[in-house]
Amino acid sequence: MKHIISALVENKPGVLAHVAGMFAARAFNIDSLVVGRTEDPDLSRMTIVVIGDDKVLEQVRKQLAKIVPVVKVQDFTDQPVVARDLMLITVSAPPEKRPEIFPLIEMFRGRVVDIGLKSIMVEVSGPETKIDAFINVCKPYGIKSVARTGTIAMPRQGKGDM
Amino acid sequence: MPSNSPDSAPVAENLPERTGAQIVVDTLVDLGVEAMFGYTGGVVLPLFDRLYDAPIRFFVPRHEQGGCHMADAYARASGKVGVVLATSGPGACNLVTGLATAMMDSIPMVAFTGQVRTELIGNDAFQEADTTGITRPITKYNSIVKDVRDLERTIREAFHIASTGRPGPVLIDLPVDVEVNRHRGNGRAEIDLPGYKIRTKGHARQISTAAEAINMSERPVLYVGGGVIIANAVEELRALAEKAHLPVTMTLLGLGSIDQRHPESLDMLGMHGSAYANYAVQESDLLIAVGARFDDRVTGKLSTFAPNAKIIHIDIDPTSISKNVHVDIPVVGDAKHILTELTKEVKHRPREAWFARIAEWKKKFPFKYDGNSGRIKPQYVIQELCRQTKNDAIVATGVGQHQMWAAQFYRFIKPRQFITSGGLGTMGFGLPAAIGAQIARPDATVIDIDGDHSFNMTMTELATAVQYELPIKVCLMNNGYMGMVRQWQELFYGRRYACSYLKNPDYAAVAQAMGAVGITVDKKEDVPKVIERMLAEKKPCVVNFHVEAEENVWPMVPAGKSLSEMDGLDILERLI
Ligand SMILES: Cc1ncc(C[n+]2csc(CCOP(=O)(O)OP(=O)(O)O)c2C)c(N)n1
Ligand SMILES: [Mg+2]
Numbered sequence: 001m002k003h004i005i006s007a008l009v010e011n012k013p014g015v016l017a018h019v020a021g022m023f024a025a026r027a028f029n030i031d032s033l034v035v036g037r038t039e040d041p042d043l044s045r046m047t048i049v050v051i052g053d054d055k056v057l058e059q060v061r062k063q064l065a066k067i068v069p070v071v072k073v074q075d076f077t078d079q080p081v082v083a084r085d086l087m088l089i090t091v092s093a094p095p096e097k098r099p100e101i102f103p104l105i106e107m108f109r110g111r112v113v114d115i116g117l118k119s120i121m122v123e124v125s126g127p128e129t130k131i132d133a134f135i136n137v138c139k140p141y142g143i144k145s146v147a148r149t150g151t152i153a154m155p156r157q158g159k160g161d162m
Numbered sequence: 163m164p165s166n167s168p169d170s171a172p173v174a175e176n177l178p179e180r181t182g183a184q185i186v187v188d189t190l191v192d193l194g195v196e197a198m199f200g201y202t203g204g205v206v207l208p209l210f211d212r213l214y215d216a217p218i219r220f221f222v223p224r225h226e227q228g229g230c231h232m233a234d235a236y237a238r239a240s241g242k243v244g245v246v247l248a249t250s251g252p253g254a255c256n257l258v259t260g261l262a263t264a265m266m267d268s269i270p271m272v273a274f275t276g277q278v279r280t281e282l283i284g285n286d287a288f289q290e291a292d293t294t295g296i297t298r299p300i301t302k303y304n305s306i307v308k309d310v311r312d313l314e315r316t317i318r319e320a321f322h323i324a325s326t327g328r329p330g331p332v333l334i335d336l337p338v339d340v341e342v343n344r345h346r347g348n349g350r351a352e353i354d355l356p357g358y359k360i361r362t363k364g365h366a367r368q369i370s371t372a373a374e375a376i377n378m379s380e381r382p383v384l385y386v387g388g389g390v391i392i393a394n395a396v397e398e399l400r401a402l403a404e405k406a407h408l409p410v411t412m413t414l415l416g417l418g419s420i421d422q423r424h425p426e427s428l429d430m431l432g433m434h435g436s437a438y439a440n441y442a443v444q445e446s447d448l449l450i451a452v453g454a455r456f457d458d459r460v461t462g463k464l465s466t467f468a469p470n471a472k473i474i475h476i477d478i479d480p481t482s483i484s485k486n487v488h489v490d491i492p493v494v495g496d497a498k499h500i501l502t503e504l505t506k507e508v509k510h511r512p513r514e515a516w517f518a519r520i521a522e523w524k525k526k527f528p529f530k531y532d533g534n535s536g537r538i539k540p541q542y543v544i545q546e547l548c549r550q551t552k553n554d555a556i557v558a559t560g561v562g563q564h565q566m567w568a569a570q571f572y573r574f575i576k577p578r579q580f581i582t583s584g585g586l587g588t589m590g591f592g593l594p595a596a597i598g599a600q601i602a603r604p605d606a607t608v609i610d611i612d613g614d615h616s617f618n619m620t621m622t623e624l625a626t627a628v629q630y631e632l633p634i635k636v637c638l639m640n641n642g643y644m645g646m647v648r649q650w651q652e653l654f655y656g657r658r659y660a661c662s663y664l665k666n667p668d669y670a671a672v673a674q675a676m677g678a679v680g681i682t683v684d685k686k687e688d689v690p691k692v693i694e695r696m697l698a699e700k701k702p703c704v705v706n707f708h709v710e711a712e713e714n715v716w717p718m719v720p721a722g723k724s725l726s727e728m729d730g731l732d733i734l735e736r737l738i
Contacts, residue, residue: 010357014294014305025299055484062481068303068323071357 002031003057004076004083004153007046008038010069018067019046028052028060032150043071047152076153083153086125088113089135092142093120101141108134119144171315174349182310183208183341186274187216189317192350195245197221197236197601199229203249204289205276208341221601221630224622226253228594230260231620234269234331235591235598238581239556239606241394243325244271244598250278251289254335255296259588261331262300266585267415268392270329272320273301277337280308293335302330310343315351322353327360328479329392360478364495364503372450372474372491373507376406379448379472381516383439384408385431385460388415388584389453389477390497391577396420398501399452406508409520411439413454414569415584422573423553428520429529432460433719434566437527440717440725442520443468452476453497456486457585458721466724476500527717529570530734538686540564540639540709543693544571547609547637550693555579555607558595560616561587563645566715568611590619596634597627607635607697614640614666621672627702628677635696636704638669641711649714653729673704682706 009015016035023030031049038045050060057075065073076083093101098120105112105122108130114121124134128151135146180188186209190198197219202210213220223229226248233244244264248257254275264271278287294304303323307316313336320332376382390399396419403410403426410420411428420427431439443449449471454460461467464486475482475489476497483492493500531541544567547555553573558581559565565582574580581599583591596610617638627634639645647662673680679701683692689707696703716730 012305013308014298017295017298021298059481059485066479066481067357068355069357 001051001053003050003052004081004151005048005050005060005064006074006076006153007048007064007070008043008072009046010071011042011044012069015044015069016046018069019064022063022067026059026063028056034150034152036152047150049151076155080156081153082156083127083151084125085128085131085149085151086123087131087134087146087148088121088123089138089146090119090121090144091138092118092144094118097141104137108137110134171311172348172351173311173345174314174347177346177349179344179346181208181212181342181344182313182336183212185310185313185345185347186317186336186341187212187218188347189314190245191217193318193321195243198245198247199223199232199236199598200247200274201226201229201249201253203253203276205250205278205338206247206253206341208338209247209274209276209336219601221597221626223594223626225620226256227259227590228620228623228626230257230273231263231588231591231594232598232601233271233273234260234264235558235581235595236602237264237269237271238595239578239599240602241578242270242602243321244269245274246271247274248276249289250276250293251291254291254293258296258300261297261333263583263586263588263591264331265300265302267388267583268329269331270325271331272317272324273331273333275333275335276341277306277335279339280337283337294333297333300331301333304333304335306335306337307340308337310340310345313340313345314348318348318350319353319355323355323358328389361480361494362478362496362499364476364493364500366503368491368493369500369503370507372476372493373504375448375472375474375491376408376450376504377509377511380513381446382406382408382448382450382513383428383442383446384410385413385443385449385451385454386410386416386419387413387452387454390416390419393453393478393497394577395453395498395501396577398498398505402501402505402508405505405510407510407513408450409442409517411435411443413457413460413584414582416454417569418574418577418579421575423575430569431725433462433721434570434715434717436529436570437717437728437731438520438523440719440728441523443471444724444726445519446471448472448474450474450476452501453478455482458486461487462719462723462725462727527731527734530737531713532737534738535710536686537710538683538689538707540641540707540713541567541571542686543637543639543689543707543709544568544611546689546693547611548572550690550697551607551609555609556581556599556603558582558592558599558608558610560592560612561589561646562613562616563641563649563713563715564611564613564616564639566646567639572611589613589616592616593620593627593636594623596636597623597632600632600634601630610634610636612636612638613645614638614642614669615644615664617669618664618666624673624676624678624702624704632702633700634702635699636702637696638704638706639709640666640669640706641709641713642666643711645713646715648712652712652714653720669704669706673702678702678704680704680706682708684708
């Protein structure tokens with residue numbers, strides 16, 4: 001099962017190596033890992049998607065918390081969260097196909113961010129499943145390249161989906 | 163990510179500007195460091211220059227691995243932080259085995275390594291190695307100081323991290339320009355490590371739940387690991403065992419937590435533990451683990467380990483809990499505090515039937531060897547060492563059969579008395595460990611009970627013992643073999659002794675050539691008087707006991723078997 005773990009870490013050199021090294025040394029499976037700045041310049045947030053059962057997850061959480069520059073660890077598994085991936089995808093799209101493709105992009109609330117002679121680059125964000133679905137939709141036209149982030153997530157304050 | 167933020171580091175305005183090297187030395191002195199181990203080289207020359215007339219005793223090993231084990235054993239014997247220093251590249255790489263050894267056994271150490279100039283890092287400069295990269299998984303924490311303004315704070319943090327919580331080695335990598343750049347230092351400002359929190363006090367309700375379980379239990383066993391010694395909680399442990407009336411078994415690293423002459427001691431458990439400890443654990447209805455981590459050498463086959471027992475686990479490291487074995491009542495915190503609180507709530511119970519059953523096992527399956535043999539049995543030598551030192555020597559070991567016999571036949575009475583590489587099982591640990599322990603405890607009798615091949619790995623450190631006039635005693639259980647490997651080959655590989663027999667030097671002659679005393683013993687009847695002479699020696703002394711070559715360690719729980727499935731009990735029973 002996939003779990004989303006969020007770790008606040010000190011902004012120090014080597015933190016990513018500590019975290020990645022711990023996952024490798026303890027044979028935990030990382031599905032994705034995203035690091036970025038936060039509202040506090042001294043802290044970064046790592047969002048890690050881990051595959052494993054409850055026992056593995058308990059160890060993952062504790063082992064992460066044990067790393068000296070890791071300040072706080074949260075497991076988002078059993079709470080309502082907003083989880084998003086971001087993708088840039090270049091799809092072959094000669095002018096005659098574009099009337100067909102553009103509505104699809106709109107359906108996925110994507111944006112065309114670059115247009116070439118024979119291809120276009122699209123930006124899509126959303127839950128992982130939505131990104132996967134968009135890739136599937138693009139396949140028939142020919143995918144030239146894909147770059148996607150892993151998941152970032154934050155617990156919900158309110159109730160409904162926005 | 164930005165580098166360390168020097169802007170936020172406090173500055174000791176009242177102190178003069180000094181070089182980084184001087185800041186290191188001043189900070190070490192201020193932290194109370196009395197002894198250090200290390201080996202010089204190009205990028206640590208500024209540091210050595212400052213150490214030259216510093217009020218710190220400095221010991222130079224013959225190999226950085228030796229120095230690292232010395233610092234480790236110094237820490238084990240004294241409870242203080244061991245400090246080691248090595249140059250960049252090869253020097254740093256030579257620390258690896260020693261750091262991993264200390265990490266596995268939770269030993270407080272701080273290692274300093276030199277590094278090439280900051281602007282050369284990453285250029286494959288002469289003697290450059292990615293030391294923090296190499297040592298990251300074998301240290302509790304490590305970091306490189308790239309700005310002298312962070313130096314003092316980093317050192318103070320390193321000592322704090324190394325010595326608190328579950329201790330471990332911390333490494334600081336020091337580029338040579340940081341050693342020569344000048345700064346006032348950060349002073350004794352409060353340590354600010356937002357990600358480093360230690361829970362010391364145990365949860366009161368968990369402690370009460372544990373006490374209730376103990377009070378209910380008919381067949382409890384206390385299972386004690388090295389954590390109790392690290393936490394200096396031996397008195398508290400004894401108080402609990404006495405008040406609640408609990409039998410106590412110890413791991414290899416737990417030996418010394420209770421006096422083994424005490425009738426309630428079940429001695430060591432596990433692969434080469436006592437039959438009475440292993441049977442008691444398997445039949446127990448409650449296992450109270452304190453500062454132990456359910457290592458595979460202790461539990462045997464996990465699925466059949468202590469099948470009827472509820473498990474209480476007291477440990478300062480939350481990752482140890484339910485890592486290998488499901489724990490019913492975890493109590494995270496400092497063993498000293500938790501044991502004190504727990505003792506208040508437990509009641510005495512006679513548990514006559516349980517103690518009678520244990521007494522029966524003890525009577526039937528004591529540790530034994532063939533005392534009638536005309537050869538020198540290694541177990542006999544160790545028993546004789548124990549007798550003549552009145553159970554009171556500090557014993558270091560290598561790794562192998564001799565280590566297990568030392569654990570079985572030397573009866574320890576005090577903490578910090580048995581200094582052995584448990585988790586990593588590092589051959590070559592014994593001699594440098596004896597040196598480090600002797601430096602920490604100058605008045606103690608320190609004996610390295612060693613194997614011939616373990617000794618082969620680091621025997622160059624004999625020169626160190628001679629130079630510093632340390633009266634350590636090395637007792638070689640010389641069986642010619644890598645005995646423990648030979649035993650496995652005998653039992654599991656059809657006696658094909660592949661690469662486990664090597665030609666050894668004349669150890670007495672080697673010792674003499676190095677300036678130590680060297681004695682060879684071939685006859686059993688000479689053992690007592692040679693030990694007597696050895697104990698009286700003021701110089702380092704190596705006694706080469708030519709022991710029975712194909713002796714086996716019994717009992718033995720073969721890897722992957724249940725604790726109660728011990729081999730060799732029949733062999734022991736046939737001995738008179
Ligand atoms: C550095 C290292 N290399 C290899 C081993 C594997 N090993 C474990 S015990 C042993 C043999 C030890 O021989 P010796 O020191 O003579 O002790 P004995 O078993 O004969 O008492 C070996 C090779 C180890 N533990 N450590
Ligand atoms: Mg041997």
